[in-house]
Amino acid sequence: MRVLIIEDEARIAKRVERMTKDFFGNTLQTLKVVDSLHQGLEYINGKNLDLVLLDLNLNGADGFEILKTAVSEPFDTIIVSAQKEQALTAFEYGVIDFVPKPFNRERLDYAFQRIVSNDKSSVNGIRxxxxxxxxxxxxxxxxxxxxxxxxxxxxxxxxxxxxxxxxxxxxxxxxxxxxxxxxxxxxxxxxxxxxxxxxxxxxxxxxxxxxxxxxxxxxxxxxxxxxxxxxxx
Incomplete structure (x- = not known):
């Protein structure tokens, strides 16, 4: 697994990073953490990825700019965001799951499990x-x-x-x-x-x-x- 985390809150970014390492273990090939929209887009354009974990509010920048790029790329996307009202719109862009903040390990593991099991039960709203x-x-x-x-x-x-x-x-x-x-x-x-x-x-x-x-x-x-x-x- 090649994973990118885009999160501007350092405490949450470290927590997501730790949970990602714990879940994927030895299957994790690369794991990169960035804290801005610009860095995220730059990294996506230069790397082959399997999964992006994305916050929608990045220091005031709109994470949907990442989603517009993501729908043309082969990787999966999981949203980790407090903007619950944006969940339906996010699913229209084909995200695998929307994990609302605050979240616990069990909820994030559930999202990861959807990746490894190819579960599409809640992503059929893609438009x-x-x-x-x-x-x-x-x-x-x-x-x-x-x-x-x-x-x-x-x-x-x-x-x-x-x-x-x-x-x-x-x-x-x-x-x-x-x-x-x-x-x-x-x-x-x-x-x-x-x-x-x-x-x-x-x-x-x-x-x-x-x-x-x-x-x-x-x-x-x-x-x-x-x-x-x-x-x-």
């Missing part, structure tokens, strides 16, 4: 996926995504307007973050099932999913039965 463009980041609405194709450590987003965009998060990561309306139909495809029309079975036990726009996508043989029972009864 945006970010695409890096020259000169900035564009936020794509999840509701505009029809299906997603895996492309190694990246993914390709296929949108309602016919456009295709490259995204930095893997298919496995997006499967964890996206709402339950998105279904993994194949090792290489995630589909918004409200766009699904029917299953087509061809000779040789070949299964395909026909979308409302006529696109045909392969269905993995091990996924066909569950997909049929769940969505086409």
């Amino acid at each position: 945006f996926l970010a695409v890096k463009k020259r000169g900035g980041i564009d936020l794509m609405k999840v509701e505009d995504v029809i299906y997603i194709k895996g492309a190694g450590v990246y993914t390709e987003l296929f949108l309602e307007n016919g456009n295709k965009e490259l995204h930095d998060k893997s298919l496995e990561k997006l499967e964890q973050l996206l709402p339950d309306s998105f279904e993994r139909i194949h090792k290489s495809y995630l589909v918004k099932m409200t766009e699904a029309n029917k299953i087509i079975i061809s000779s040789g036990s070949k299964y395909e999913l026909e979308l409302a726009n006529g696109v045909l996508l392969p269905i993995g043989r091990t996924r066909y039965k569950e997909l049929k029972e769940k969505w086409f009864q």
